[in-house]
Amino acid sequence: MNLLSQETSPYLLQHANNPVHWKAWNPKSLTEAKENNKLIIVSIGYSACHWCHVMEHESFENVAVAQVMNAHFINIKVDREERPDVDAVYMKAVQIMTGRGGWPLNVVTLPDGRPVWGGTYFRKDEWTQTLDELQKMYQSAPERMIDYAEKLHHGIKAIGIVQNEESETEIDQNLIASLIEKWKKSFDWEFGGMARAPKFMMPNNYHFLMRYGYQKNDAGLLDFVNLTLTKMAYGGLFDTVDGGFSRYSVDMKWHVPHFEKMLYDNGQLVSLYSDAYKLTKNQLYKEVIEKTLRFVEKELMNPEGGFYAALDADSLNSNNHLEEGAFYVWKIPELKAIIKEDFDLFSQVFNCNSFGLWEDENYVLIQNQTLESIAKQNNIPVATLENKKENWEKLLYNEREKRSKPRLDDKCLTSWNAIMLKGYVDAYKALEDKKYLETALQNARFITTNLWSSEGNLFHNYKNGKSTINGYLEDYCFVIAAFIALYEVTFDEKWLHDAKQLTDYSLEHFYDEKKSFFAFTSNLDEALITTHYETEDNVIPASNSVMAKNLYQLSIYFNNSYYEKVSHNMLLAILPGVDYPSAFSNWMDLGLDFSEQNKELAICGELALEYCAKINSMYIPNIVLAGTQKTSSLPFLSARYINKETLFYLCQNRTCLIPNTDFQQIINVLIKQS
Structure with missing residues (x-):
């Protein structure tokens, strides 16, 4: 049965x-x-x-x-x-x-x-x-x-954790540099990404490479990240008609995707493009952020403020049969009927030619030139072409909405919701659009209301008003990271205390002191045939690497030496054994946190949130940010608030300079030392 x-x-x-x-x-x-x-x-x-x-x-x-x-x-x-x-x-x-x-x-x-x-x-x-x-x-x-x-x-x-037998006590920054040089040999300098197919986006890889390139003044590395992000944004991996990224492309040029759209990809990519926009002010990246979040709100948000898991790759075609990509592809006759007299120009932008052809006379829209270049070739103003492109996409959207849509996976997963929540926070930092923060807070309330039990544990899933599966380490680590991100934009210490409560629960129910890592499943759950320790970063970073980063940040906020020790020991166990850098990018990012370049900044005073927004809109990846508009009991901020003054405390390794009132001077120091 x-x-x-x-x-x-x-x-x-x-x-x-x-x-x-x-x-x-x-x-x-x-x-x-x-x-x-x-x-x-x-x-x-x-x-x-x-x-x-x-x-x-x-x-x-x-x-x-x-x-x-x-x-x-x-x-x-x-x-x-x-x-x-x-x-x-x-x-x-x-x-x-x-x-x-x-x-x-x-x-x-x-x-x-x-x-x-x-x-x-x-x-x-x-x-x-x-x-x-x-x-x-x-x-x-x-x-x-x-x-x-x-x-x-x-x-x-x-196949578990390979314990580091060496007795290092410090993070070797030169080791990270040598891994980057090895990694560069795999770069695809024509289309970005790694020189192989299929191509997965691996957002954390480019988050780390961008940070490393910025902090080490490696212009070539930054160029490579920008090439990758630009080519991914050109499609067909990115749905230029309605926003959102598919899971991966089957080819080298990010053209033909495996058409499913997953929440976790889109959450991470919004964070990545938000950071890239802060660094470059590239309007293409802003367009990607805005379109993707519109797509998420329209197609993947439930009435309670939670996010659904995915849209299927398959949808019904004109013959009423399920077919991969049927919702997204176009044939020339229908494009001509929709675009009309602009079709030749449209073809140049979206490659209705051998470059854009997929199979069975189906085309997947993809750009390979800037609009500036095409406008120049056609002797028209760039603004005119931008307006045309926007109108074309509206026409295509309206036509495509008549088709049978891909099936929706309408369960909510805690870890993926937290990843998307952080995407909204990062978009708010970059674009300063308050509706993104409102959506993030709404999702945080959804998580605390529906997915966090009175016994202190998180659940993994939610559908039809109920949760049935106890949470995994991935749920805890991503919710903690999302709550820390919320604190960074609101200075509401509730989110830090919530993050700490979940961290302490994780240490009690997931941490294995003998292994120095967190198990994937709680010690309250029925054991499987072996214990799983997730340590390799993949399309989603490893739950252990995310937890180690959380512990590092929380150790500063709460002046907690045990958190720092656990994080440091995890990194020392992993880093010397890294052979394949792509699978350990989040660990290497943590390695940069332990470098001399990392700083802590506390902003205390009535104008703290105004300056917080200014800091968050800039790309300064090597600071831990805190602040308050009143007297605070948070250990990092204790005794630092003085009425009617706004003071900046710049610190490194828990040692602070004298408080400063000159914001620009603080920024100059941070940028100079990045």
Whole structure:
């Protein structure tokens, strides 16, 4: 019997009518496998995953395939976004077995959950044949499978944290410099990003490289980051018609995306483009920020102020069949009908030519020249072309809205909401538009009201008024980071105290003193086959690297030496073993926090928020900012407020210069020492 109709996950509900007797991942399903001595099929995917849909249609909707699965296996469907802990453990197993990973992720395990076989997408015949063979082997020679599972289990446990055996006590800044030089060899100097396809955006990579280039006066590095951000903004990865980024591009030029739009990508990219705008004042970056946030508010915001998870890659085409990218692509005849006499000029801007052609006469809009260049070629003012482009996009938007929209994954995930919250805060810093701060505060209230329990724990998910899954480390670290960001723009100490409360909860329920890292799952949760410690930065930074950065900042605000020690020890354990810099960019960013260039600034006085806004609108990545408009008990601000004065305290490593009243002098020092 298929039990997925009892779930709230849109991905699980998509499979609720399959003839496969799917169950959700829960103690009851796992107990049933043990009691009946049955192998388990664990099939992991997510609602916006194109190849997950393909395998569902080919295999899981097929009655013959379902008969094979139902006869001998306990079949468990997992939404990787709801259960990233389960996904992480079995992804490790598949990577050991096959050398690669991805989704859908399909694993066969012993009744106790230890994996014996797995892979990603399988064609129907290969899938059923393998399942038959595994079942026969388990009946005839179970000891062989158990022996293999034992060895594989040891391998999974071994892919953990590589402890640094050296006895360093200081962060080696020269090591970071050498890693940057190694990294530069992978740069694509034509289209930006790394010189390979597919291309993932990896926002934290460019956040760090921009900071490093700025602090080290490396103009070449800054040029590379600007090249990357410009080419990504040119499309088709970026939806110029309605804003928002797709998950990755399948080619080198950021052209044809895998069309799903994920909340976590867009939250991080708003933060990245906001920082880049502060540094460059590039109007293209401002356009990206504004369009993306309009898209998020329109398509991904729920009535309670929370953010939905994703839009699917697939939508119904003109023949009423699900097709990847159908909502977004254009054919020449329809473009000519919409744009009319401006079509030739439109074609130059958006490459209705071999450069913009995808497949089956479909075009994905992409720029490869500046509007200034095209205006000059056509002897027209730039402002005229800018207005035309804006009007074209409105026409296309109105036409596209008549199409069948991609499916919405309408669950809310705490970690992703916090990432988007911080995106709104960073956009407010860069553009000083108060509606962005209002949206951020609304989302923060959504999190504290619906996703933070009276027992002190966060939940991971929310849908239809209820939360069902205890929070993971990723939920805590990103909520803490978002609350710190809110403090930086409001100076409302509530957000720091909330961040501290969640940090102390994390130290109690996630921190492993022997490993010096935080486990991904709480010690209150039922244990999986191995403990997962997330340390490598990926498309989303590792929860441990984010938590280490949080601890560093909070150690300053609360004068807490233990927080600093934990953060410092985590970094010392990771940094010397880094070989692949792209996977440790957030750790290296933390390394810069521990450098001599990092500063702390306290602004105390009635005008504190005015000066706060000025500081936040500038790109000064190497300061920890605090302030108050009244007497404060926050340790970093204690005894620093003097009535009717606005004083600036510039500090480094908890040692402060005498208070200063000259704001410009403070700025000059900060910029000079950046």
